[in-house]
Amino acid sequence: MPLSNSPDVAAPRHPVSVPREPSRALAWLLLIGGAVGLTAAVVLTVEKMELLRDPSYVPSCSINPVLSCGSVMSTPQAEAFGVPNPLLGIAGFAIVTTVGAALLAGAAFRRWFWIGLQLGVTFGAVFVHWLIFQSLYRIGALCPYCMAVWAVTIPIFWYVTLHNLRKPVITRYHSVVLTVWFVVILTLITERFWSYWSTVL
Numbered sequence: 001m002p003l004s005n006s007p008d009v010a011a012p013r014h015p016v017s018v019p020r021e022p023s024r025a026l027a028w029l030l031l032i033g034g035a036v037g038l039t040a041a042v043v044l045t046v047e048k049m050e051l052l053r054d055p056s057y058v059p060s061c062s063i064n065p066v067l068s069c070g071s072v073m074s075t076p077q078a079e080a081f082g083v084p085n086p087l088l089g090i091a092g093f094a095i096v097t098t099v100g101a102a103l104l105a106g107a108a109f110r111r112w113f114w115i116g117l118q119l120g121v122t123f124g125a126v127f128v129h130w131l132i133f134q135s136l137y138r139i140g141a142l143c144p145y146c147m148a149v150w151a152v153t154i155p156i157f158w159y160v161t162l163h164n165l166r167k168p169v170i171t172r173y174h175s176v177v178l179t180v181w182f183v184v185i186l187t188l189i190t191e192r193f194w195s196y197w198s199t200v201l
Helices: 024-053 069-073 085-104 111-139 144-165 168-172 174-192 194-200
Strands: none
Touching: 024 069, 024 085, 024 144, 069 111, 069 144, 085 111, 111 144, 111 174, 144 168, 144 174, 168 174, 174 194
């Protein structure tokens, strides 16, 4: 009697791809980083509304000629997609914060969800670097709240990417890459505004 017809022999099953569980560190990063970004976006939205209501209003983050939210808010780059950029931040960071909270609560997401999140954080990272370039070399001013958004978007993108790539070789040097990344940005900021920094030191 053929073994394949025997009820005692289990039929071979196709292997199922199981998404790797994210670390709690990633979950906390999404929760805290998302909350920081969300807070900055909300504050920027409030400041923008005040500025629209009263053109003479001086935003709380306009500190000096370089650190000046007002200078940034009044540029076309502040509404890159036809709406104030902070509104995009509110939507995006609300999602990131919710994902972080859900992961800490024990939620498990399928692979397609992580791909979707990857697309979202990649868009955010590209947009942030475009804004960095615009702030440094076109507008000539820095928005402190915007910089807070930069500071959380980059690590969120980096660690979501590492989670999805699943490459131990890259993961081993995760902090080195991130450190160099921030050092390069800080160096560009220092070099661009050195003529001002040197007068106040």
